[in-house]
Amino acid sequence: MTSRTPATGYVEDVSPGRGTLPPRAWYASSDAASLSLNGGWRLRVSPTADAEDDAFAEPGFDAGSWAEVTVPGHWVLQGHGAPVYTNHLYPFPVDPPRVPAENPTGDHLRVFDLPGDWPDGGDTVLRLDGVESCARVWLNGTDIGEFKGSRLPHEFAVGHLLKPSGNVLAVRVHQWSAGSYLEDQDQWWLPGIFRDVTLLHRPPGAAGDFFVHASYDHVTGAGTLRVDSGVPGRVTVPELGIDTGTGEAVTLPVEPWTAETPRLYDGVLATAGERVPVRVGFRTVVVEDGLIKVNGTPLLFKGVNRHEWHPRTGRALDLDTMREDVLLMKRHNLNAVRTSHYPPHPAFLRLCDEYGLWVIDECDLETHGFVEQDWRDNPVDDDRWTPALLDRAARMVERDKNHPSVVMWSLGNEAGTGRGLTAMAEWIHGRDPSRPVHYEGDIGCRDTDVYSRMYPPHEEVERIGRGLDGGTHRRRGLPLILCEYAHAMGNGPGGLTEYQELFERYDRLQGGFVWEWIDHGVEHPELGFAYGGDFGEELHDANFVCDGLLLPDRTPSPGLREYKKVIEPVRIEAGDAAGTVRITNRYDFADLSGLEFVFSHQVDGIPTGAHRLTVPALAPGESAEVKLPGAPDGRGEEVQWTVQVLLAEDTPWAGQGHEVAWGQGTVAPRAPLPAAAGVRPAVDGDRIALGPAEFDARTGAVRSLSGVPVKDLRLDVWRATTDNDDGASWQTDTRYGPLWRESGLHRMRHRLDAVETDGDALTVRTRVAPAGRETGLRTVYRWTSDGTRVRLTVSVVPEGDWRMPLPRLGIRFGLAGTPEDAVFWYGGGNEAYPDTRAASRDLLWDASVGELQTPYVRPQENGAHADVRWAEVGGLRVDGDPEFWFTVRPWTTEHLDAARHRTDLVPGDTVWVHLDHRLHGIGSQSCGPGPLPRYHLWPEPVEFSFVFSQPRD
Ligand code: GAL
Numbered sequence: 017m018t019s020r021t022p023a024t025g026y027v028e029d030v031s032p033g034r035g036t037l038p039p040r041a042w043y044a045s046s047d048a049a050s051l052s053l054n055g056g057w058r059l060r061v062s063p064t065a066d067a068e069d070d071a072f073a074e075p076g077f078d079a080g081s082w083a084e085v086t087v088p089g090h091w092v093l094q095g096h097g098a099p100v101y102t103n104h105l106y107p108f109p110v111d112p113p114r115v116p117a118e119n120p121t122g123d124h125l126r127v128f129d130l131p132g133d134w135p136d137g138g139d140t141v142l143r144l145d146g147v148e149s150c151a152r153v154w155l156n157g158t159d160i161g162e163f164k165g166s167r168l169p170h171e172f173a174v175g176h177l178l179k180p181s182g183n184v185l186a187v188r189v190h191q192w193s194a195g196s197y198l199e200d201q202d203q204w205w206l207p208g209i210f211r212d213v214t215l216l217h218r219p220p221g222a223a224g225d226f227f228v229h230a231s232y233d234h235v236t237g238a239g240t241l242r243v244d245s246g247v248p249g250r251v252t253v254p255e256l257g258i259d260t261g262t263g264e265a266v267t268l269p270v271e272p273w274t275a276e277t278p279r280l281y282d283g284v285l286a287t288a289g290e291r292v293p294v295r296v297g298f299r300t301v302v303v304e305d306g307l308i309k310v311n312g313t314p315l316l317f318k319g320v321n322r323h324e325w326h327p328r329t330g331r332a333l334d335l336d337t338m339r340e341d342v343l344l345m346k347r348h349n350l351n352a353v354r355t356s357h358y359p360p361h362p363a364f365l366r367l368c369d370e371y372g373l374w375v376i377d378e379c380d381l382e383t384h385g386f387v388e389q390d391w392r393d394n395p396v397d398d399d400r401w402t403p404a405l406l407d408r409a410a411r412m413v414e415r416d417k418n419h420p421s422v423v424m425w426s427l428g429n430e431a432g433t434g435r436g437l438t439a440m441a442e443w444i445h446g447r448d449p450s451r452p453v454h455y456e457g458d459i460g461c462r463d464t465d466v467y468s469r470m471y472p473p474h475e476e477v478e479r480i481g482r483g484l485d486g487g488t489h490r491r492r493g494l495p496l497i498l499c500e501y502a503h504a505m506g507n508g509p510g511g512l513t514e515y516q517e518l519f520e521r522y523d524r525l526q527g528g529f530v531w532e533w534i535d536h537g538v539e540h541p542e543l544g545f546a547y548g549g550d551f552g553e554e555l556h557d558a559n560f561v562c563d564g565l566l567l568p569d570r571t572p573s574p575g576l577r578e579y580k581k582v583i584e585p586v587r588i589e590a591g592d593a594a595g596t597v598r599i600t601n602r603y604d605f606a607d608l609s610g611l612e613f614v615f616s617h618q619v620d621g622i623p624t625g626a627h628r629l630t631v632p633a634l635a636p637g638e639s640a641e642v643k644l645p646g647a648p649d650g651r652g653e654e655v656q657w658t659v660q661v662l663l664a665e666d667t668p669w670a671g672q673g674h675e676v677a678w679g680q681g682t683v684a685p686r687a688p689l690p691a692a693a694g695v696r697p698a699v700d701g702d703r704i705a706l707g708p709a710e711f712d713a714r715t716g717a718v719r720s721l722s723g724v725p726v727k728d729l730r731l732d733v734w735r736a737t738t739d740n741d742d743g744a745s746w747q748t749d750t751r752y753g754p755l756w757r758e759s760g761l762h763r764m765r766h767r768l769d770a771v772e773t774d775g776d777a778l779t780v781r782t783r784v785a786p787a788g789r790e791t792g793l794r795t796v797y798r799w800t801s802d803g804t805r806v807r808l809t810v811s812v813v814p815e816g817d818w819r820m821p822l823p824r825l826g827i828r829f830g831l832a833g834t835p836e837d838a839v840f841w842y843g844g845g846n847e848a849y850p851d852t853r854a855a856s857r858d859l860l861w862d863a864s865v866g867e868l869q870t871p872y873v874r875p876q877e878n879g880a881h882a883d884v885r886w887a888e889v890g891g892l893r894v895d896g897d898p899e900f901w902f903t904v905r906p907w908t909t910e911h912l913d914a915a916r917h918r919t920d921l922v923p924g925d926t927v928w929v930h931l932d933h934r935l936h937g938i939g940s941q942s943c944g945p946g947p948l949p950r951y952h953l954w955p956e957p958v959e960f961s962f963v964f965s966q967p968r969d
Contacts, residue, residue, distance in 0.1 A: 024065040026162045027150055027193045028113045030400050032407035035153075035161015037141065037171040039407075039414035040225035042362045048290045049134055049217040053185065057209075058082040058125040061096045065119045065190050072123050073154035073186035079125045088146070088332040090208035091122045099330070099538060101548035103202040103557040104384035104430070112393055113194035120191040124209055129181035138219040138289070139175035142185070145361065146211030146331075150193030154186040164195030164404070167211075167331075167358035167380040168411035174215070185213075197395055198404065201357045201382045201429065203323055203331075203561065204536060210332040211361055221288025223247055226262070228418045229450065232272040232298040234312035239270030239298035249287035253296060256281055272311045273297025273420045275351045276585075276606040278372030280420070295369055297420025303452050303465045307495050308526055310374075310423060313604055313636075316519060317374060317497055317527030318583035319352030320345065320565065324360055327539040327568040335363055340570060341533065342367040346669035348565075348572065348580040349676060354499055354529045357382050357429035359412045368421035371669050375421045376454055376499070376529075379412045379440070381405065381428025397434025409440040413447055424466070426499075427455035438463050456499045460488040467491050470500035470531075471944035474514050481522025498528030503943035504575050505563035506739035506872045510851035510938030510947050512582045520602075530579060531943065536561045537568030537873045544918035545873045559739070562873040563942065574847035574855070574870060574878075581678075581855035586611065586661045588679025591641040597659055597679065598641050601634040609633040611676065612664040615644060617683065620653045621842040621860035621885075629659060647683040654686035654885070656858060680857060686885060689897045692807035692963050693800040697773040704771075706778050707801025709964070716771035716780030716797070718829075721806055721964040724891045727830030727926060731784050731795045731810065734762045735823040735877035735936075736913035743941035751941060755820050760786025762913065766795075776800055783815075791816035793955065805965040810933075814955035821952040823877075826901065826932030827962075828909070831890030833927030835866030835906040840967075843884030843899065850951040851937040856882040865889075865904050865927050875915035879903050880935060888967040890927055897961040901932035933960040 026034070044050070058079040062068050071077060085094045092099045097120055100107050108116045144151065148166035152159070155177045163170040177183075191207035218224075226245035233240070241258060242265040243251045252259045260266050262285070271279040280295040299310055307314040322341065324331045338361060345353065353373050355364075358380035368375050386394040395401035409427070416422055425448070427440050441453050441463035452465035461467055467487070472480070479485050480496045502509035509530065519525045537545025545568045548556035562568070565576035586608065587600040601608050613629035632640050647655055661677040663670055697706040704711040708722045718729050734756075735741075741753030756762070769781040778799040785792030794813040799806060810827060844856030847870055861881075870878035884902035886895040894900075905912065906923035915921050937951025 023070070024190070026152065027065050027119070027190050028115060030113050030194045030395070030404055032165060032404045033161060033163030033170070035172060036163050037173055039169070039411040041227070041418050042169060042415045043292050043418070045216070045222070045290045045292050048219055048222060049131070051128070051131060051215040053126055053128060053213040053215060054087055056084050057087045059085040059091055059096065060123045061091055062121045062123070064117055065121050067121065068123060070154065070188070072125060073184070074157045075182065075184045077125070077184070082125070085124070087124065087126070087209045087213060088211050090148070090206040090210050090330045090332065092206060092208070093328070093330050093538070096122070098551035100205045100551065100553045101203070101556050101561050102205070103560050104200060104387065105555050106197070106200060106385040107205060107553070107555050108192060110385060110389065112197045112395060115192035115194070115196060120207060122189045122207060124187040124189060126185045128183050128185065130178060130183070134180070135217055135219065138217055138222065139173055140178055141171045141216045141218055142174045143169055143171045143214045143216055144187070144209065144211070145169045147187070147189055147209045148207050149195045149199060150190045151209070152188045156184055164193050165380060165408050165411060166195065166199055168408060169415055195404070198381050198383060198401070198408070200385045204538070206330045210330065219289035221247060222290045223249065223285055223287045223292050225414065226285055226292070228294055228296060230296045230298045230420065231300045231450070232270065232311050233300070234272070237269050238267050239272065240265050240267040241296060241298070242266070243285055243294070245285065245287065247287045249285055251283060251285055253281050253283035258283065270298045273299045274310060274605040275372040275374045275421070276603055278370060280369060294418065297369060299420055301423045301451055303494065306493050306524060308452065308466060314523065315374065315526055315604055317352040317529065318350055319354060319374070319527065319529035320350055320533045321354045321356035321500060321529050321531050322360070322533040323356055323536065325534045325536045325568070327537055327545060333361055338364045339367055342371050342373065343669050344566070344570065344572065345373060346371055347674065348576050349583045349585060352376070352527070352529065354378060354426065356532065359416060362415060365416055365419045365421060369419050373421055374423050375419070376424045376426050377412060377416050377422045378426035379408050379428045381408055382430050383432060384430040386432060391432040394432045394434055396431045396436040399435065402436045402439050405436040405440050406443055409443055413444055417448055422451065424452050424454045427453065429456065431457060433457055454499065461491040461494055462488070465494065467494045467496045468499045469496065470498065471503065471940070472498070472501070473945035474511065474518060474948060477515065477518050477525060478522070481518055481525045483524065495524050495526045497526050500531040501528045501944060502530045503563055503740070503940045504530055504532060504565045504573070505560065505942040506874060506876050507849070507870070507878050508575055508738065508740045508852060508938040509940040510740065510849065510951065511940060511945070512579055512852070513854050514948060516582045530565060532564050534564035534566040534570065535568045535873050536564070539568070542919060547873060559874040567871065568873065575852070577846050578852050578855045584677035586677040588659045588661070588677065590681040593641065595646070596641045596643050597657070597681070598639055599631055599634065600639040601636050603636045605636060607633045607635050610664055610667070611661050614660045614662060616658055617647050618656050618658060618859070619648060621858060623658070624648055652687045653684070655683040657681050657683060658857070678857065689895055689961070689963050690802070691800070692802045692805040693776050695801045695803045696776050697778040699773060704773060704778055706799055707803045707806055709799065709801060709806040711778060711799070713771070715768055716778065721892055722966045724831060729827055729829035730766055731793065731812065732826055732828035732930065733764060733784070733793070733822045733824055734909055736875065736909050737823070738876045738938060739874065739942040740939050740946070741823070741941070743946070744943055747941055749941070749946055752820055752936070752946070756823055759820065760789060761823060763787065789816070791818050805963050807961055807963045809959060809961040811959045813957045818955045821936050821954050823936050823953070824930070824932050825934045825953060825958065826930055828928060828930050830926040830928050831892065832925060833865060833890045834925065835864060835923045837865050837890060837927060839863055839865055839868060839887065839889045839904055841881065841884050841887035841902055843902065844882035847879055848882040849880055849935050849938045851939065851947050853882045858883060865906050868904055869906070871918050873918070875912050875918060875921055877912070879905065880932070889929055891967065893965045893967045894931060895963040895965070896931065897963065900960070900962070901930070901935050903930040903932070904928065931962055933958060
């Protein structure tokens with residue numbers, strides 16, 4: 017009998033690796049040479065870790081027949097194998113630290129020459145910034161080591177192995193390793209060398225590692241700078257006149273760094289061997305009096321969770337994409353990012369320093385799949401894994417410690433509890449006492465400095481705000497942040513306004529981080545964007561990977577625009593005195609001097625001309641009432657005021673005139689609609705004429721309005737359920753999406769009871785109900801006309817034992833049309849539902865039918881507009897009494913409901929128009945709570961009207 021010990025034992029070894037250099041700060045030297053090894057590499061993918069020997073690493077190996085891939089990149093997104101998506105389930109049997117024999121292994125080869133001017137002497141370091149999940153590295157045939165820790169840098173000393181030309185760098189990457197057990201984040205499993213590979217010359221006397229300590233004393237206005245460096249040197253900051261030795265503290269007046277005022281001072285650390293640019297931001301973070309304070313001021317996080325994502329390149333992001341993320345965040349009023357759930361590419365943190373975002377830097381750690389076995393054998397509670405955990409903590413902290421934007425360290429995500437986490441927290445506290453430590457799983461806050469939760473309902477957040485949530489003594493003295501809330505999957509999230517109100521009401525609530533920034537849809541030729549299951553995965557979690565505020569191509573979703581409005585840094589409301597507005601500065605640090613205020617009245621949605629409003633440069637938290645210019649006489653028309661808050665000057669993240677906030681109010685309400693009655697219905701054979709409307713005499717169905725053919729006008733209660741309607745399987749509260757479907761709300765039958773022409777009305781009586789149920793909606797359509805206009809009044813009376821709210825309540829009909837057809841309306845502008853309507857601004861709008869579709873990756877209900885007074889579509893004008901929710905689609909709700917991907921939706925020759933009296937809220941139940949009760953659409957007797965006419969010119 018023979019036993020075979022594979023040379024790949026390191027793959028299943030719990031240790032972090034072998035041969036790497038100690039972690040250190042990540043920086044780009046201004047004078048030491050470096051060589052990027054990004055670009056085309058040769059690749060061979062094998063099905064198992066040990067399918068091939070290591071001959072490929074030898075110089076002279078002919079890889080001419082191998083494929084080419086781009087590094088940084090994931091081979092599964094470059095035509096070799098396929099991505100796999102699971103939320104928390106490990107996509108392999110859980111038997112730590114063992115991994116499956118089927119372990120796709122990518123041998124990567126790159127041959128390179130050193131530039132002619134590569135310096136002699138010193139050393140050279142090979143840095144790999146991110147490899148998933150385990151790599152073994154050879155240079156010129158010498159095995160230099162192996163490592164795990166996918167989203168963390170690893171360096172090797174390689175100077176002694178380099179030649180002027182023909183260097184062979186061989187990297188064997190295994191998709192699965194012991195490290196995979198620590199990397200069970202909710203995302204695609206994407207093997208590869210997905211961050212930069214760089215050769216860094218280290219001259220004699222190079223800086224090595226250094227730690228910039230730059231604090232700010234808000235009482236004295238002084239900053240203190242001390243740069244600790246393993247290699248002594250001098251620190252200069254010309255703007256501040258600083259020229260001092262490493263290890264020496266200098267205190268002097270400075271402008272502090274905050275996310276709102278990201279003041280950086282450029283300096284240089286000069287050692288004997290190199291000059292290193294440092295960007296110094298002075299700020300002090302403390303948890304004090306139960307609050308997280310920066311520079312003495314409590315923060316309110318208006319944050320988002322950011323995974324790294326690009327629909328073509330996965331987690332291999334270029335600088336432009338990172339910058340785009342930061343710019344989009346700043347332009348949408350976000351002030352904070354949690355780097356869920358691993359340290360991002362280091363360049364992202366530089367951008368956060370520069371543009372100003374508070375960062376919770378999270379370690380590359382999640383062991384969520386162990387929940388399936390009640391957390392038995394969880395690596396974070398097994399001492400054998402502790403070195404790997406400490407290695408990860410150190411690699412994060414050492415790499416990122418010099419970023420002023422990083423205000424908190426996070427141990428990781430959803431890894432249960434255990435001694436390993438405590439060890440990480442202790443190590444971090446010891447190494448960097450200047451930043452609080454976060455970990456949501458530490459429910460008693462034993463190891464952590466803030467109380468953190470995910471997805472609590474509003475009511476519980478309020479209880480925590482009031483200090484009535486109990487918990488350990490230590491926890492009771494700590495602030496709360498919601499490291500995740502408001503699940504932005506598909507349409508939504510709902511309820512943001514109410515969370516923000518709580519955050520603003522209770523000091524202890526220091527804001528939160530919406531889940532999440534971007535949909536991780538994979539660009540796909542047939543499907544538009546692919547999600548879990550589209551690559552034939554055995555286990556997967558479908559479109560749970562598409563739950564961002566950006567669509568995969570970085571188009572902002574209506575949810576992002578909603579969030580922008582909810583967290584706007586200036587609040588504008590009607591003032592107490594008539595003709596005034598109250599303006600409140602909701603920044604934590606900045607005054608309003610960088611903003612200008614533009615005011616206009618609008619009459620029936622049409623602005624009457626803009627004026628500048630003079631507003632004092634209010635300090636944070638201050639309010640002022642400002643008088644508005646006199647309103648025009650509406651003479652029966654609706655008059656509103658709108659104040660826009662715009663950037664007064666160009667900023668690095670948006671130009672002058674960019675809108676940061678707005679407010680709107682009513683001066684004179686809309687006049688009631690005319691009755692539109694007087695003409696009598698006339699029966700003529702199989703038709704009934706009523707003014708400009710024609711009906712089927714037998715069924716009472718409208719055939720045309722104002723000469724426009726109308727198809728299937730009737731009561732509608734169904735919507736293509738949203739991800740938030742469907743909810744997550746683990747939710748214990750009622751999930752209405754499945755209940756609606758089970759109850760047949762998607763297959764309502766319309767029974768005709770009577771068609772009556774008496775007096776000046778045509779009345780059609782019906783009962784709308786699903787097969788198999790006693791519940792129904794008695795629905796009466798009453799039509800009248802004044803000869804030019806036609807008025808429809810719909811009365812609905814529920815019958816039976818309704819145990820659930822309705823998705824929607826309104827009418828739907830079809831008009832001949834295409835996606836290119838223009839639509840005009842007066843009412844709200846952004847997609848809105850009852851609990852997602854903060855950003856709905858009244859104006860006169862126009863768009864094509866196609867543009868009114870929000871292309872959520874998994875098609876679902878979308879595109880409603882709130883408070884619509886009137887709309888014109890397909891040659892018809894509709895005025896609402898009262899205002900209505902307006903939606904148009906180039907396909908039916910049934911098509912939308914059946915579609916799995918965008919590409920399943922093909923427009924026909926009919927435009928479907930929804931005029932809804934009410935809609936059910938959206939909520940966040942795809943991971944969090946459902947809509948607040950006040951946004952439930954409970955059946956009750958209602959009546960609502962529409963007046964149809966020809967469009968006005
Ligand atoms: C959280 C988790 C996230 C993500 C989210 C749902 O529990 O921390 O990684 O899975 O749920 O989208």
